Amino acid sequence: MNLQRTNPTLYWLQRIGFYLLVTVITFYLLAPFAWAVLTSFRRSNDLGLSPGDFIKAPSTLDNYSQVFANASFQKGLLFSLLVASGSVIISLLLGSFAAYALGRFKFRGKQMIMYIILAVSVFPQIAVLGGLFTLIRSMGLYNNPLGLILSYLIFTIPFTVWVLTSFVRDIPGELEEAALVDGASPLQTLFQVLFPVMMPALVTTGLLAFINAWNEYLFALTFTSSNRTVPVVIANYSGASQYDNPWGPIMAASIVVTIPLIALVLIFQRNIVSGLTAGAVKG
Incomplete structure (x- = not known):
């Protein structure tokens, strides 16, 4: 029944x-970001003004x-790109093999593994921080990009x-x-047949994992002393004095760091939508 006709x-x-x-929801979500952009274009003396002024x-x-x-910000950008990209690549490679095994084969304990x-994916980072720090130090990977990549795999792989x-x-x-009838091996089937079909899901998963690794702060602060990622560099910004x-510079740096993520989402938005909705409707 058409509600527009029965009860206009x-x-x-x-x-x-x-x-x-x-x-209201749009304003609530965009207002803080818009204010951050505005603050990035204002002088330090303007921060004490009333909102209208x-x-x-x-x-x-x-x-x-x-x-x-x-220079620290420039180095932090490169370091963040290296660490986030490395953790995503390893996660997609290992995760694809694990997902293929868990999604295709039946074996004892499969449900328990899932x-x-x-459980690991929702485990708080602070709970494993102490033990992971000891492990990173004992392996000689403290203040090393590889150590940070390995620590990020804890939440990107699950x-x-x-x-x-x-x-x-x-x-x-x-x-x-x-593919098997045509003589393809299991690895050939995975890389040449399934991976192209999985591309939307790979792009979606990789992008979301990249965003998590790019914005991660706790591990980057704990496992590095000089090779800092961008979030840690921004958090350590200091003014001319202790007061x-x-x-202004903090907001400008935050906007610069956010722009690559927005660009990636806009570029791969079709893959993201198709990847998130894949399997939601069965014919």
């Missing part, structure tokens, strides 16, 4: 309420110039395996059977 007043009230709710204050690019001239993976396993289950088994809070 109720129909328009629902429409107005829906768009009002969407507007702060918005009307003239813009400046001095904060961005200061950020890009900071529960363990799920997430990757869990997401990819549910996707592998929904891939038709006829694809593998046809000076350099909010």
Whole structure:
């Protein structure tokens, strides 16, 4: 029954309420980011102004110039890119093999393994920090990119395996059977047949794991002393004196760090949508 015809007043009230709710949620989500962008274009002396005067204050690019001239920030960007990319690549490689085994084969203890993976993925980082720090130091990987990559695998691999396993289950088994009939080995079937089909899920999982590794702070602060990632570099920003809070440069650095993530999401948005909805509807 068409509500617009039977009860126009109720129909328009629902429409107005829906768009009002969407507007409130959008403002709630975007207002902090918009204020951070605005702060990045203001001078330090403008931070004490009232909100109205702060918005009307003239813009400046001095904060961005200061950020890009900071050698620690430049090094942190490269270090974050190295660590995040390395952890994602290893996670996708190992996670794909594990997901293929868990999604295709039946063996004893399979359900228990899935529960363990799920438990590890939600385990708090602080709970393993002490033991992991001792392990990293004993392996001689303290302040080393490899040590940070290995520590990030704790939360990237379980997430990757869990997401990819549910996707592998929904891939038709006829694809593998046809490849095996044509003489393909199991590895050839995995790399040449299943991986292309899994590409949306791989892109989605890899991007989400990259964002988690890129924004990670606790492990990066604990396992490094000089080779800092971007979140730690930004957190250690200091002003000209102990009473000076350099909010302008901090916000400018935060915006610079966020832009690559936004660009990746926009570039791969189709893959992300198809990867997140894969297996949601069965024909």
